[in-house]
Amino acid sequence: MRDHDIVVYGATGFVGVLVAEYLAAHAPAGTRIALAGRSADRLAAVRDRLGVxxxxxxxxxxxxxxxxxxxxxxxxxxxxxxxxAKYGRTLAHACAAAGTDYADLTGEVLFARRSIDENDELARSTGARIVHSCGFDSIPSDLGVHVLHRRVAADGAGELTDTTLVVTRLRGGFSGGTIDSLRHQLDAVRKDRDLRRIAASPYSLSPDRSAEPDLGRQEDLVTLRGPEVDPALRGNLAPFVMAPYNTRVVRRSNALRQFAYGRSFRYREATSVGTSPLSPVIAAGTKTGLVALAAGLSMPPTRFVLDRLLPKPGEGPDEETRRTGHFTMDIFTRTTTGARYTARFRAKGDPGYAATALMFGEAALALAVDRDSLPPSGGGVLTPATALGDVLVDRLRAAGVEITSRILSDPSGKK
Structure with missing residues (x-):
């Protein structure tokens, strides 16, 4: 018998406090929760603030x-x-060794790859579920495709082929933690050619790169016209800033499921910039801006300036911004039978903070409370879809998140 059901580590940080608040309000009675971090005084202050x-x-x-x-x-x-990459390696390994389930919010390709290499086999032997990316990175992407796949399979409509997530609405603040993670990864790849290669590969999180199908080039930062994704989608699409990470998580889910989504499954992400005459320029400018930001953070002179302009680690939006934020993601796919389907993942609250606290809190509760109902993974370094699947989908729906799927067209006329 272990002393705790859930330990919230990093509980004094900006997001840590939000997650602790969520659990204090929503964890079932009797759930044994502890707060952990570096400072006893600061942890006690959080506990007192929560009234627990x-x-x-x-x-x-x-x-x-x-x-x-x-x-x-x-x-x-x-x-x-x-x-x-700086604060998570030792903890993830400790959990794998102890047979303890682990969840985090990482959007760092290199950390996730290293965790797979260091912890997957060990976690399989102990039964630990090591589940990375349980917030805005990458639950909407991973569970959205999971739900889409389940609907297509239930309809007997074949396998998924070209699949695109489109951020159709998004309102929220900027995350200092996300910017800091980007800084650390850019520092790593600048110094090491092998790490650059890993970060650039669309299959960098694959369990076995040699088993992946050859689907040609798969770009991370894409500009598209809406009808290229689906005939019903209008306007222009710009690159989505988290696509370079989320796409790799979704591809890992497909591979861990023995390519259940399909051997011809291609996945990308983009964000809508509307239908105005300027939208093609905005899309191209967004792509240029993201490339320039990465380049600027990679070079000391420009990084010096950017570090003073961008949000700092531990900083986040105020309460009103967190409360009034929201996001909608629509995922479009074509199947091997020619049918078209779509799924929607929509939540209230600032994506990187309020919505992330909800998603992360429910992921932790799924691991702690619903273990017997989770997919039979046998442990390992998993994704939200492969570790939590329908259990988390049901939890999120019950918490007010919209997760739906529907058919758009079927050439056979059977649906």
Whole structure:
């Protein structure tokens, strides 16, 4: 019998406090939750602010012994302490070794790849579910395609082929933590050619690159016209900033499921910029801007300036912005039978903060409370779809998130 059901690590950070608040309000009675981080005083302050009697655990991110003891004391560790390449490796490994389920919010390709290499086999042997990317990265993408696949399979409409997620609405603040993660990854790839190659590969998170089908070039940052995605979609599409990470997570889900989505499954992400005459210019400018941001953060002179303009780690939007934010993602696919389907993932609250706290909190509860109902993974380094699947879909729907799917057309006329 372990002492805790969930340990929230990084509980004094901006997102950590939001996750703790969510669990305090929504965890079932009797759920044993602890707060963990580096400072006992700051943890106690969070506990007092929440009005709970949860225990606190002091453990530095690089203290192997304390992290091992913490992992062994709980069924689930939910960590918000990033960048994960800097603060997450020791903890993820401790959980894999202890047979403890682990969830985080990473959007870092290199960290996720290293975790797979270091922890997958070990976690399989202990039964631990190591589940990366349980927030805005990458639950809407991963579960959205999961739901789409389930609908197509239930209809007997073949397999998924060309599939595109389109961010049709988004309102929210900028994340200092996301920017900091980007800085760390750019630093790593600048110094190491092999890491650059891994980061650039569309199959960098694949369990076995040699088993992946040859689908040609798959770009991360795409500009498209709406009808290229689906005849009903109007306007122009710009690159989605998180596509370079989310696409790799979704491809890993397909591979972990023995290519259940399809051997011809191609996946990309973009964001709508409307139908105005200027929308093609906006789309192209967005792509140029994202490339320029990465280049600017990679070079010391421009990075010096950008570091003073961009949000800092630990900074986030105010309460009103978090409350009034929202996002809608629509996923379009064609199947091998020629049918067209779409799925929608829509949530209220700032995507990177309020909505992420909800998604992450429900993911942690799914691991802690619903373990017997989860997909029979056998442990390992998993994705939200392969680790949590329909259990998390049902939880999110019950929490007010819209997750739907429907058919758009069927050439056979059977649907």
């Amino acid at each position: 009697d949860w225990p606190v655990i002091v453990a530095d991110a690089h203290d192997t012994d304390r992290l091992a003891a913490m992992a062994a004391s709980t069924r689930v560790v939910a960590t918000t302490a990033g960048p994960y």
